[in-house]
Amino acid sequence: MxxxxxxxxxxxxGAATAVGIAACGAPGTADDTGPGAGGGQSLNAPAKKSGTxxxxxxxxxxxxxxxxxxxAKAYEQANPDVTIxxxxxxxxxxxxxxxxxxASKQLPDIFFSxxxxxxxxxxxxxxxxxxxxxxAPDTEWGKTFSPASLKAFETNGKxxxxxxxxxxxxxxxNKAAFTKAGIQGAPxxxxxxxxxxxxxxxxxxxxxxxxxxxxxPAIHYxxxxxxxxxxxxxxxxxxxxxxxxxxxxxxxKAVDQFKDIITRCSSKDxxxxxxxxxxxxxxxxxxxxxxxxxxxxxxxTAKGGAPKEVAxxxxxxxxxxxxxxxxxxxxxxxxxxxxxxxxxxxxAALAVDFLKFMTNQQNAGKLTADIGWLSPVQGSxxxxxxxxxxxxxxxxxxxxxxxxxxxxxxxxxxxxNAYLSGVExxxxxxxTSKDVMTEVQKAAxxxxxxxx
Numbered sequence: 031m032x033x034x035x036x037x038x039x040x041x042x043x044g045a046a047t048a049v050g051i052a053a054c055g056a057p058g059t060a061d062d063t064g065p066g067a068g069g070g071q072s073l074n075a076p077a078k079k080s081g082t083x084x085x086x087x088x089x090x091x092x093x094x095x096x097x098x099x100x101x102a103k104a105y106e107q108a109n110p111d112v113t114i115x116x117x118x119x120x121x122x123x124x125x126x127x128x129x130x131x132x133a134s135k136q137l138p139d140i141f142f143s144x145x146x147x148x149x150x151x152x153x154x155x156x157x158x159x160x161x162x163x164x165x166a167p168d169t170e171w172g173k174t175f176s177p178a179s180l181k182a183f184e185t186n187g188k189x190x191x192x193x194x195x196x197x198x199x200x201x202x203x204n205k206a207a208f209t210k211a212g213i214q215g216a217p218x219x220x221x222x223x224x225x226x227x228x229x230x231x232x233x234x235x236x237x238x239x240x241x242x243x244x245x246x247p248a249i250h251y252x253x254x255x256x257x258x259x260x261x262x263x264x265x266x267x268x269x270x271x272x273x274x275x276x277x278x279x280x281x282x283k284a285v286d287q288f289k290d291i292i293t294r295c296s297s298k299d300x301x302x303x304x305x306x307x308x309x310x311x312x313x314x315x316x317x318x319x320x321x322x323x324x325x326x327x328x329x330x331t332a333k334g335g336a337p338k339e340v341a342x343x344x345x346x347x348x349x350x351x352x353x354x355x356x357x358x359x360x361x362x363x364x365x366x367x368x369x370x371x372x373x374x375x376x377x378a379a380l381a382v383d384f385l386k387f388m389t390n391q392q393n394a395g396k397l398t399a400d401i402g403w404l405s406p407v408q409g410s411x412x413x414x415x416x417x418x419x420x421x422x423x424x425x426x427x428x429x430x431x432x433x434x435x436x437x438x439x440x441x442x443x444x445x446x447n448a449y450l451s452g453v454e455x456x457x458x459x460x461x462t463s464k465d466v467m468t469e470v471q472k473a474a475x476x477x478x479x480x481x482x
Contacts (some may be wrong), residue, residue, distance in 0.1 A: 073163050082115060105258050105388075124142065137374070140369050145236055158191070183370075197403065201320070203347065220351060236318070239319065245450040252284060255287050271442040284458060364435075395411075399416075
């Protein structure tokens with residue numbers, strides 16, 4: 031699935047990527063005619079669409095590459111004087127390639143980016159065009175996207191990225207298991223969910239299927255719980271490497287809540303179990319709930335191979351917020367992937383026009399039909415190209431106040447590593463919330479020193 035690939039390479043290469051991008055300085059300051067420098071290059075569609083666009087993605091996988099190739103070809107057919115040179119590489123090779131291209135000031139017109147600090151590195155270095163005049167939430171194009179997806183690529187009130195897909199984290203639950211345990215509907219608070227776990231145990235179920243062998247599944251819980259327990263302004267300040275401190279008491283509260291979930295709903299042996307093995311326990315009916323990404327919903331359907339007893343009896347909910355939460359209870363863990371435009375591109379307006387084409391209603395629906403991914407374009411998931419739960423997920427994402435972007439990609443790599451090792455200790459019982467936050471605070475101090 032998408033996040034497992036992101037997580038492994040992001041933490042390992044985050045520091046190296048930062049060095050590569052920082053090394054190229056801020057070319058936008060040397061030539062303030064580019065859109066990234068706010069120098070006035072119009073992003074309106076050119077009267078005559080002609081020229082060559084260069085584009086690099088990380089979607090080389092045979093399951094995904096044909097979609098992007100077909101959209102590029104369709105645009106060329108509609109605009110015979112335009113040539114799109116599309117290069118698609120794998121996940122890790124992309125990290126290496128974009129670092130080299132950034133350092134040599136040879137970025138393509140359009141390039142892929144993860145949301146969070148990865149995207150912000152390009153913004154800080156003056157490498158990403160300010161697209162606000164084209165895609166801000168109040169523009170005609172911007173209004174077609176779910177608000178949370180646009181906000182994920184927003185920096186200092188400006189829009190620098192075009193979201194291309196959506197992924198969010200939800201708690202799937204077996205309705206038949208809930209009925210058997212005497213649980214009426216989805217729990218409305220974290221406390222209610224913990225009580226439901228007690229009832230499910232008594233009914234013979236593992237309340238929540240969970241495997242944390244590679245660390246990221248636990249991080250997804252912490253991502254959501256941090257958003258619930260820490261005020262948004264504080265969270266934004268701490269997730270910025272230059273200002274992060276992580277001293278708000280809400281962070282320790284989030285870790286304690288995660289421990290409660292493990293103690294009452296799962297198992298301290300989860301570090302030795304893969305996410306897929308945990309998921310199998312949900313699919314075979316032994317577990318009643320499973321925290322998974324919307325891109326995984328397909329595996330819970332009959333078409334995806336799920337047993338009929340599960341395929342016909344599952345629904346989903348957000349991880350419920352704790353009562354009296356101090357943070358944003360409307361935040362949702364997840365993020366879009368997206369594309370940025372080179373701030374020094376001579377074809378910025380043409381690049382924007384192509385990205386508008388890629389995200390029109392027809393191509394957004396095609397993304398879901400061809401790949402099975404949700405598009406950030408509202409109304410793009412339909413009965414014809416998806417299934418009810420996926421349609422409901424898109425509607426729910428559109429209601430989110432903002433994305434709580436994956437903790438291991440939105441924060442500095444040092445902080446992410448401290449969290450990864452810390453929550454593994456919480457699961458095994460070897461660390462307390464105080465232990466975890468002490469290490470996170472040390473990592474944040476190191477990141478701040480490096481940023482300074």
